[in-house]
Amino acid sequence: MILECAECHTRYQVPDNAIGPEGRTVRCASCKHSWFQPPPLVTDRVAVPEKRVAAPASAPAPVPAAPASPAPVHRFVDDAVAPRGPGSSVGYDPFAQEPLLRARRNPARRWTAAALLAGIVMLLATGALFYFDAPGIAAQLGLSTGDAQTPLRFSGTKIDRGMLSSGNELFAVSGRIENPSAQRQRVPDIRAELRDDQGDQGRLVYSWTITPPQRTLGPGQNLSFNSAKLDVPAASKTLELSFVGENGQ
Numbered sequence: 001m002i003l004e005c006a007e008c009h010t011r012y013q014v015p016d017n018a019i020g021p022e023g024r025t026v027r028c029a030s031c032k033h034s035w036f037q038p039p040p041l042v043t044d045r046v047a048v049p050e051k052r053v054a055a056p057a058s059a060p061a062p063v064p065a066a067p068a069s070p071a072p073v074h075r076f077v078d079d080a081v082a083p084r085g086p087g088s089s090v091g092y093d094p095f096a097q098e099p100l101l102r103a104r105r106n107p108a109r110r111w112t113a114a115a116l117l118a119g120i121v122m123l124l125a126t127g128a129l130f131y132f133d134a135p136g137i138a139a140q141l142g143l144s145t146g147d148a149q150t151p152l153r154f155s156g157t158k159i160d161r162g163m164l165s166s167g168n169e170l171f172a173v174s175g176r177i178e179n180p181s182a183q184r185q186r187v188p189d190i191r192a193e194l195r196d197d198q199g200d201q202g203r204l205v206y207s208w209t210i211t212p213p214q215r216t217l218g219p220g221q222n223l224s225f226n227s228a229k230l231d232v233p234a235a236s237k238t239l240e241l242s243f244v245g246e247n248g249q
Contacts (some may be wrong), residue, residue, distance in 0.1 A: 008031040008033070010029075019040065150188065152178065153177070153178050153180065157175035160173075173226065173241075174224070175241070185216070186215060189211055189243070190227075190242070191244050192209075192239065193239070193240045
């Protein structure tokens with residue numbers, strides 16, 4: 001039987017058993033229009049013999065008319081007749097339903113890849129702290145900087161303590177850092193500690209970190225440093241300076 005789309009008038013040639021005895025909903029492969037196609041009508045036909053009338057001898061033979069060009073008929077393939085498979089040559093089925101669900105992605109695999117990438121970034125960042133000479137950041141993160149045996153030393157340390165016009169007390173410390181070695185040395189951060197006169201070594205009452213003005217010091221060179229704080233504890237009596245990393249600090 002032949003089906004024709006009511007919208008675009010595309011015609012399809014389908015087997016009679018593709019529609020079924022109860023009919024079915026079909027869809028045009030050209031314009032996607034859907035309609036319900038009833039089953040083909042079944043009628044009992046009886047052959048009737050045709051009466052042949054002899055044509056007059058003088059009558060000219062009729063000229064057969066040129067057959068009209070039939071409308072294009074498209075072949076319809078139904079999964080019920082020719083199921084589709086990996087080895088099948090069946091083409092597009094205009095009545096087949098498109099899948100509504102897509103393949104589900106695995107979120108656990110994405111989280112594992114993200115965690116691995118984050119670990120690699122952390123390792124690279126930690127290595128960069130040491131390679132690009134960033135001891136101050138490494139010390140704040142609790143990483144060892146390897147400055148326990150630095151040959152650098154302090155000299156000319158000076159303390160100034162006085163009152164400002166605002167009524168705050170200013171505590172200022174200054175001095176120099178010397179490199180007595182024959183090699184270029186990296187200058188770590190300076191730890192300043194104020195202690196009182198309690199006990200043999202005094203009790204720690206205040207501390208802070210001083211960042212040096214430069215990070216490297218050539219052989220025999222020296223550099224100046226200074227720092228100031230407001231309203232340090234009045235009980236502070238002595239000042240101790242050390243490099244971050246010395247004595248386990």
